[in-house]
Each structure stands twice: as structure tokens, then as C-alpha cells.
Amino acid sequence: MTTTTVPAPTPARRRRWAPGIAAGAALVTALAASTAAQAAPTPDVDPRHPDFGPNVTIFGPDTPQDEIEATLDALHARQVDAEMSTDRYGVYFLPGSYGSVADPLQFNVGYYTEVAGLGAQPGDVEIDGAIEVYNRCLGDDANPNCIALVNFWRTLANLRLTTDGAGQDGCRASANFWAVSQAVSMRRLDVEGFVSLMDYCTAGPQYASGGFIADSRFDTAPLNGSQQQWLTRNSEMPSWSNAVWNQVFSGVVGAPDDSAFPDPPYTTLDETPVSREKPYLFVDDAGRYNVRVPAARTATRGVSWADGLTPGRTVPITDFFVAKPSDSVATINNALSRGKNLLLTPGVYDVAQTIKVKRADTVVLGMGHATLTAVGGAVPLEVADVPGAIVAGVSIDAGDVESPALLRVGKAHGNNHRSDAANPVTLSDVYFRVGGPHVGKVDVALEINADDVLVDHTWVWRxxxxxxxxxEGVNGDTDRWRTNTGRNGVVVNGDRVTATGLFVEHFQENNTVWNGEDGTVVLYQNELPYDPPTQADWTQPDGTLGWEGYKVADDVRRHALYGAGVYVFNQNNPSIVTENGFSVPDAPGVRLHHVMTVNLSAGTVRHVVNGVGDQVDDTNTGTPSFVVDYPAP
Known part of the structure; x- marks a missing residue:
């Protein structure tokens, strides 16, 4: 068993919805990036006792439960209000049982925290108790404003949970609450008992804007509650409880029928067209650490582990360079060039020179929401057009000098001929941020130039x-518009790119631009930017009012989009108008299925797609305009 000391909670200051950066020692160490530096040889990794750094805590079944609870309670107290902090943490459980009916293990998960089992199968780590996220109440006694709208950046994965709220008050004991929004994933879970994705125990309004479940099994139908949108992929459950605006199910046993769309607004695909589960750490029977790398699959349904170990390959931890924030990019690139995979331990890495993934089947795996921050206009991460490269569990932030991109897959304007549809480049739980804790500037956050790429859950957030x-402006929005700049969130130039769970928000032109052929997206969620100061700032060069939240290029002939929403909240200037939420070419092979727009309280979108669909504005706030199919059958 390895444990780390969790620092005591520190006060936080608040601004708008969000708390400020927690006081206390920062965990950031600058990542020197001199191209002239001579990279030192990478050290060997102890397969049974790898050094994951000070922000990883590993519990064993012999750890006293009061020690586990005290450690996790202290960590949660530190992170519950740390939305803009630089702290990152990983919490892992070795195979075994934790908690019991007599004494359930109960704890909450805060910002930038990953909680995962270290078994080869979810059932290898069994927890009897509760692993929860509650609403944050950000107002005062008169207006408590209890919401989950900013409950971002946390992960729960690879364990069996028997929900048990014994000892909590009556409402809290009624469910295991997971009230979250974007950049939050539940993967490889086997759950017995009731899970609510809405925290109905606090005062209102209890809004939530999630979220993502994959490769998980539930014996009781989860309660969607107030979740505005949600994607459940390749999972099993008896049923689903309800919907708000956009609930999507792909390859889910027990998914609801969607024939009555939009009442309720369900979108159901019997099978997921392309999938690959996220790589995960596990400890084998000899006590050695490994990473299981699942294989890519097509036309899938249900969990990957129903008949045993998830299909794929096992990579020993000794084949990874275990990086710390103090390691230079030269050292990291040297390790990658020598055939190592890359494990990024929790922390914030300041990256002034691109980390380059050039070799087929390379795995880049982040622990505890490890974050790469661009320095001096660098592109923090580039993945070559090679089969099977995987980036998972990594966050990427823009810096205060504009970067052309934050993550680039394939060479811009290159000849992409090395892709492999059976072994796609895969991005899983990769998150992007422009602004927030510091000024951020980027042209395009995620640029995909290669063919046959799979994006499995991303949040791209300005x-x-x-x-x-x-x-200056409403809540500083005019300053924000001029300073935290980002043209597009996602630009896809490659062909046969698939995205399952594409969340893109607040960019200053089209949030997503799709130029490649044969693209497929299963669930798209977008909020247009809150902060344009004037209509002139939000008008295209040809005079079109506003930029569509999702644009498929005019020359594309084949594209499929399932379950998508564009939301408007022009709080800085409610008079602003956007002509269309979506723009696509009128081609027989371009099909949109179940798309909508909605006004959150300010601004106007005249049509859903290409002049079709009713207007949403302040006369119908919160009531979506739906288009079942475009073009109509």
C-alpha cells in the first residue's frame, strides 16, 4: 500500500459562479523546453512500486477504513471549491473489498480528482458505500443557488459499487448522487443500487449539464433528473428515468425507445458505430502494474468486460516513461522517440515546446487530470498520422500567447495515408480549456487532420x-471577448472521423467545423459564446447574423449527426441574433437526426438548421425547438 499525505483544506475566494484559486503552495513546476537541451536517459520503472509522485494515493484492502475516510474527506474539502486551482489528484484502490454493510465507505469527489480501481476487471475492486458529487450552493441564504452546472473535471472508473447511504440523513441515504456537468466521466463501473445524476437534496434550482457514462452496468435505472444532456455508451441498465433536452444512448442494453421524439427527447442507436474503451491501470496477481489497452471495435453493444478481460493488449508499466511536471519536454520526447509510452502523473505541466507522438500504437495516459498548459504560443501536443496512437485522461489549457492549436492530430495540409480504420487514433476523456484560471488564447483548440480518428468524450471549453x-461588460464579458480568444473549438479535416460525446462551447466563430467526409457524431452539445459585445462582433463576413454552433463544409457529401443541441445565452448583449444553430450542405448523404436549439435566457436563434426550425428567444426560454430529421424524409 502506498499513501500520500493530503494537505489540509485552504480557503477559497469566489468570483461569479466559480471559486478562485485556492491559497497555499502551488503544485505547478515549470517544464523547461530548450531545443538545445540534452535529454537525459529515462529512468527504469519499478513494476511493483512505480513512483507516481506526491499527488497519487493508493489504498489497499488492509488500509484501515478510518484512514481512507479521513484522507478522502480532507482531499474533498480541499477540492470541493477548487474550480480554478492548479491541484490535481489521483486516488486508486488495489484489488480487494472496501466498506461493508455494517460500516459503508462513503466519500465525495471534488475538482481535478480521479478515483479508480486497479483491478483487471471492475469486480476486482468492490466498494460498499457511496462515491458522490453534490450540488454546490453558490448564493446566499436568501438565494442559495444550488447547482451542478460547474461541477467539472472528475473521473470515476473501474470498480464495483454497491450503493449504501446508511448513516446519512434520509434524503442523502436515498441514492448515490453524481451531480456533475462537463469533463466528468463514469467508465467501467458495475453498480448495484440507485444512482441519481441530479442532487435533489439541496435547495434549488438543482440544474445540471452533463455528462458521460461508458462501458458500465447498472442493476437499477439511473435517475437523469435535471441533466440537460447526457450520453450513455455501450452499457447495460434496466431502463432510463427521464430526459430534459437531449439524452443519447449508443449501444446500450436497456436503452429507451426513441420513437416518440421529441417527447421525450431520447436518441437511441442500437449499436455504436466505432468504439474503443479508455486504457486503464491495473495490478496483476504478481503485484506488477500494467496498462490495459482495449482494442477498437465496430458495431458494438453492451459492456466490453461481460465475458472476461476487455479485448486488447496489456502493456507493462516498464514500457512507460512515468513523467512528473518537473520533466522537460526534451526528456519526454526522448523517451517517446526511444519507444516508450507516456504516463503523465497528476500536476500542471507548462509546455513551451511540442510533445510529439510519432510512433504507431503509442499510449499517452494521464492520471488525476494531468494538465498541459501552452507557454509562448506552443502547440502542447501533436499526434502523427500513425495507426493506433491513443491519448487519454489529459487536459490541455491555452496560455497567454496565442497557440495555433492545443492538440493537432496529423499534419496540417499533409497527405494522410497511414491511418487504419481498424486501429484508429483515439482520444478518450481529453479536455481543452481557453481562459478560466488565467488568460488563454488559441486559434483552433482541437485540429484533426488525419483520417480514421475516434474521439470518445471530449469537452472543448472557451x-x-x-x-x-x-x-468591462456584463460580468467582465467584454474584456473576456477581447482577451480570451479562440476562433474554433474543433476543426476536422480528416475523413472517417467519429466522435462519441462531443461537447464544444463558447468559441468566437463556428464552434465546430467539419471539413472531412464520412464523419459521424453521436451526441453534440454546444453553448454559443455568452460574451459578444455587439452584433457586429457576432456577424459573419458575408453578413450572416451569428456563427453556427456546428458547421459541415459546403463541399461535404456524407456526414451523420445523432442527438445534438445548440444553446444560446447572450448575457453580455441579449439583443444579439444568430440565424442558425447548425449549417450543413444540402446533399443526400448528409443527415442530421434529432437536433435542437434552446434559449437559456438571453439572445435569439432564428432557426435550428438551414432555415428550418422555430425561433428560440426570451419568449420561450427553456423550451427547445426540435427538428426530428434534416433533411426531412
Missing amino acids: GDHGVEGFT
Whole structure:
């Protein structure tokens, strides 16, 4: 068993919805990036006792439960309000049983925290108790404003949970609450008992804007509650409880029928067209650490582990370079060039020179929401057009000098001929941020130039709030518009790119631009930017009012989109108008299925797609305009 000391909670200051950066020692260590530096040889990794750094805690079944609870309670107290902090943590459980009917193990999960089992199968780690996220109440006694809308950046994975709220008050004991929004994933879970994705125990309004479940099994139907949108992929459950605007199911045994769309607004695909489960750490029977790398599959349904170990390959930890924030990019690139995979331990890495993944089947796996921050306009991460490269569990932040991109897959304007549809480049739980804890500037956050790429859950966020100190405009939005700049969130130039769970928000032109052929997206969620100061700032060069939240290029002939929403909240200037939420070419092979727009309280979108669909504005706030199919059958 390895444990780390969790620092005591520190006070936080608040701004808008969000708390400020927690006081206390920062965990950031600058990542020197001199191209002239001579990279030192990478050290050997102890397969039974790898050094994951000070922000990883590993519990064993012999750890006293009061020690586990005290450690996790202290960590949660530190992270519960740390939305804009630089702290990152990983919490892992070795195979075995934790908690019991007599004494359930109960704890909450805060910002930038990953909780996962270290078994080869979810059932190898069994927890009897509760692993929860509650609403945050961000107002005062008169208006408590209890919401989950900013419950971002946390992970729960690879364990069996028997929910048990014994000892909590009556409402809290009624469910295991997982009230979250974007950049939060539940993967490889085997759950016995009731899970609610809404925290109905606090005062209102209890809003939530999630979220993502994959490769998980539930014996009781989860309660969607107030979740505005949600994607459940390749899972099993008896049924689903309800919907708000956009609930999507792909390859889910027990998914609801969607024939009555939009009442309720369900979208159901019997099979997931392309899938690959996220790589995960596990400890084998000899006590050695490994990473299981699942294989890519097509036309899948249900969990990957129903008949045993998830199909794929096992990579020993000794084949990884275990990086710390103090390691230089030269050292990291040297390790990658020598055939190592890359494990990024929790922390914030300042990256002034691109980390380059050039070799087929390379795995880049982040622990505890490890974060790469661009320095000096660098592109923090580039993945070559090679089969099977995987980036998972990594967050990437823009810096205060504009970067052309934060993650680039394949060479811009290159000849992409090395892709492999059977072994796609895969991005799993990769998150992007422009602004928030500091000023951020980027042209395109995620640029995909290669063919046959799979994006399995991403949140690409130009921050609508933060602690940068902006003052001009509503909540500083005019300053934000001029300072935290980002043209597009996602630009796809490659062919046969698939995205399952594409969340893109607040960019200053089209949030997503799809130029490649044969693209497929299963669940798209977008909020248009809150902060344009004037209509002129939000008008295209040809005079079109506003930029569509999702644009498929005019020359594309084949594209499929399932379950998508564009939301508007022009709080800085409610008079602003956007003509269309979506723009696509009128081609027989371009099909949109179950798309909508909605006004959150300010601004106007005249049509859903290409002049079709009713207007949403302040006369119908919260009531979506739906289009079942475009073009109509």
C-alpha cells in the first residue's frame, strides 16, 4: 500500500459562479523546453512500486477504513471549491473489498480528482458505500443557488459499487448522487443500487449539464433528473428515468425507445458505430502494474468486460516513461522517440515546446487530470498520422500567447495515408480549456487532420467565467471577448472521423467545423459564446447574423449527426441574433437526426438548421425547438 499525505483544506475566494484559486503552495513546476537541451536517459520503472509522485494515493484492502475516510474527506474539502486551482489528484484502490454493510465507505469527489480501481476487471475492486458529487450552493441564504452546472473535471472508473447511504440523513441515504456537468466521466463501473445524476437534496434550482457514462452496468435505472444532456455508451441498465433536452444512448442494453421524439427527447442507436474503451491501470496477481489497452471495435453493444478481460493488449508499466511536471519536454520526447509510452502523473505541466507522438500504437495516459498548459504560443501536443496512437485522461489549457492549436492530430495540409480504420487514433476523456484560471488564447483548440480518428468524450471549453480579473461588460464579458480568444473549438479535416460525446462551447466563430467526409457524431452539445459585445462582433463576413454552433463544409457529401443541441445565452448583449444553430450542405448523404436549439435566457436563434426550425428567444426560454430529421424524409 502506498499513501500520500493530503494537505489540509485552504480557503477559497469566489468570483461569479466559480471559486478562485485556492491559497497555499502551488503544485505547478515549470517544464523547461530548450531545443538545445540534452535529454537525459529515462529512468527504469519499478513494476511493483512505480513512483507516481506526491499527488497519487493508493489504498489497499488492509488500509484501515478510518484512514481512507479521513484522507478522502480532507482531499474533498480541499477540492470541493477548487474550480480554478492548479491541484490535481489521483486516488486508486488495489484489488480487494472496501466498506461493508455494517460500516459503508462513503466519500465525495471534488475538482481535478480521479478515483479508480486497479483491478483487471471492475469486480476486482468492490466498494460498499457511496462515491458522490453534490450540488454546490453558490448564493446566499436568501438565494442559495444550488447547482451542478460547474461541477467539472472528475473521473470515476473501474470498480464495483454497491450503493449504501446508511448513516446519512434520509434524503442523502436515498441514492448515490453524481451531480456533475462537463469533463466528468463514469467508465467501467458495475453498480448495484440507485444512482441519481441530479442532487435533489439541496435547495434549488438543482440544474445540471452533463455528462458521460461508458462501458458500465447498472442493476437499477439511473435517475437523469435535471441533466440537460447526457450520453450513455455501450452499457447495460434496466431502463432510463427521464430526459430534459437531449439524452443519447449508443449501444446500450436497456436503452429507451426513441420513437416518440421529441417527447421525450431520447436518441437511441442500437449499436455504436466505432468504439474503443479508455486504457486503464491495473495490478496483476504478481503485484506488477500494467496498462490495459482495449482494442477498437465496430458495431458494438453492451459492456466490453461481460465475458472476461476487455479485448486488447496489456502493456507493462516498464514500457512507460512515468513523467512528473518537473520533466522537460526534451526528456519526454526522448523517451517517446526511444519507444516508450507516456504516463503523465497528476500536476500542471507548462509546455513551451511540442510533445510529439510519432510512433504507431503509442499510449499517452494521464492520471488525476494531468494538465498541459501552452507557454509562448506552443502547440502542447501533436499526434502523427500513425495507426493506433491513443491519448487519454489529459487536459490541455491555452496560455497567454496565442497557440495555433492545443492538440493537432496529423499534419496540417499533409497527405494522410497511414491511418487504419481498424486501429484508429483515439482520444478518450481529453479536455481543452481557453481562459478560466488565467488568460488563454488559441486559434483552433482541437485540429484533426488525419483520417480514421475516434474521439470518445471530449469537452472543448472557451471559459465563460474565471478568475482573470475582467471587469468591462456584463460580468467582465467584454474584456473576456477581447482577451480570451479562440476562433474554433474543433476543426476536422480528416475523413472517417467519429466522435462519441462531443461537447464544444463558447468559441468566437463556428464552434465546430467539419471539413472531412464520412464523419459521424453521436451526441453534440454546444453553448454559443455568452460574451459578444455587439452584433457586429457576432456577424459573419458575408453578413450572416451569428456563427453556427456546428458547421459541415459546403463541399461535404456524407456526414451523420445523432442527438445534438445548440444553446444560446447572450448575457453580455441579449439583443444579439444568430440565424442558425447548425449549417450543413444540402446533399443526400448528409443527415442530421434529432437536433435542437434552446434559449437559456438571453439572445435569439432564428432557426435550428438551414432555415428550418422555430425561433428560440426570451419568449420561450427553456423550451427547445426540435427538428426530428434534416433533411426531412
